[in-house]
Amino acid sequence: MAIQLKTIWEETNLKKVVLTVLATISILALIWYIIWGLKPYDVDRQLIETRYSYNSVQPEMEITQESPTHFAFSYTTFDGTEVNGRLEYPHPLAKDMAKVPVFIGAHGMGRSDNRWFMDSFKERPTIEQTDKITEQALQAGYAVIAIDARNHGKRKDLNYTIRDVMTNMHFWGKRDPYEVMIVDTVKDHRVLLDWLLSQPQFDHSNIAVGGYSMGGHVSLLLAAVDSRISRVLSIVPPYLDDKVAIVAPKNFVEYVHVDKLWLVTANDDEHASEKENAKLFSAIAAADKKHVQFEGGHILPEGYYETFTGWYE
Known part of the structure; x- marks a missing residue:
């Protein structure tokens, strides 16, 4: 007992x-x-236009030719900081040649502009295969240009890295550094557009933007706030909710009125569910749009880009 x-x-x-x-x-x-928990908030068109506005300038490009078709460049952007990037033409420039359409490549988080031009960097493979998209675009007659996003590549802040940005946002509710990074990266691309439209060799009516992951995210935002973009190729963009409303693609795609837009997603992406991707695609305003879907996760299967040939037409 x-x-x-x-x-x-x-x-x-x-x-x-x-x-x-x-x-x-x-x-x-x-x-x-x-x-510390992130709380959702609302945005409207006026707030979006205000946050993404910038003083339009004619950037002075410092350009270094590395081959007959490949150039490295840098310019001072809207807030006085330096942006670096690369440009590849489909063929050497010549007098009286036809104007060249432009493909702006936006890289993923933790990557750099190099990923659009190299199959590996520092012995790490370009698993997103964006270098293959560059080859494809060049064959289609496009010039390909890419810059480093804020806090990436040569613009990396060693005192406050991307890991710090994401950790402090998710654990301590500090969303401003992440939102500012995305917003200012979009603005840097708007300044790049200012330069592109000042150059007579480019077809100003055919300026496209495409990107993988964060790059696909940036592509959608840029097309929503800048009408100079004519087509979009957004590959596995993350689905973000209103805890970061000012950079959430779902709040922008109703303003994307481009000639053609393809959204490329995976059915088991850890950053965007199949349902979320369907919802995002449904909300896109562009009339000529296509949803390309793959089996698998955020890293798409080998050769996925081979389905894109129709996008360039």
Whole structure:
């Protein structure tokens, strides 16, 4: 009998301990959410236009020719900081040649402009295969140009890295650094557009933008806020909610009125569910749009870009 009472007492105390621990965790979680948890907010067209506005300037490009068709460049952007990038022509420039359409490549998070021109960088393969898209675009007669996003590549801030940006946002509710990084990257591309439209060799009526992951995300935002973009190729963009509303593609795609837009997604993407991708595609305003879907996750299968030939037409 005494043993049974002892067992019951121990079980009761264990339950109390477990309940106390769970209650403590719940209280701490609630305190964390109240203090640091990201809260959703609303945006409208006016706020979007205000946040993405910039002083249009004619950037002075410092250009270095690295081959008959390949150039490295840098320019001072809207806020006085330096932007670097690369440009590849489909053939050497010549007098009286036809104007060249432009494909702006936007790279993914943690990558750089090099990923549009190299199959590997620092012995790490370009698993997103964007270098193959560049080859494809060049064969279709496009010039391909790409810049480093904010806090990426040569513009990396070693004192506040991308890891810091994402960790502080998700754990400590500091969304401003992430939002500013995306917004200012879009503005940097708008300044790039200023330069492209000042150059007589380019076809100003055919300026496209495409990107992978964060690059696909940036492509949608740029097309929504700048009518100089004529077509979009957005590959596996993340689906973001209103906790980062000012950079969430779902709040922008109703303003994307381009000649052609393809959204490329995967059915098991950890950054965007199949349902979210369908919702995003449905909201896109462009009349000529296509949803290309693949099996698998965020890293698309080998050779996925081979389905894009019709996009250039």
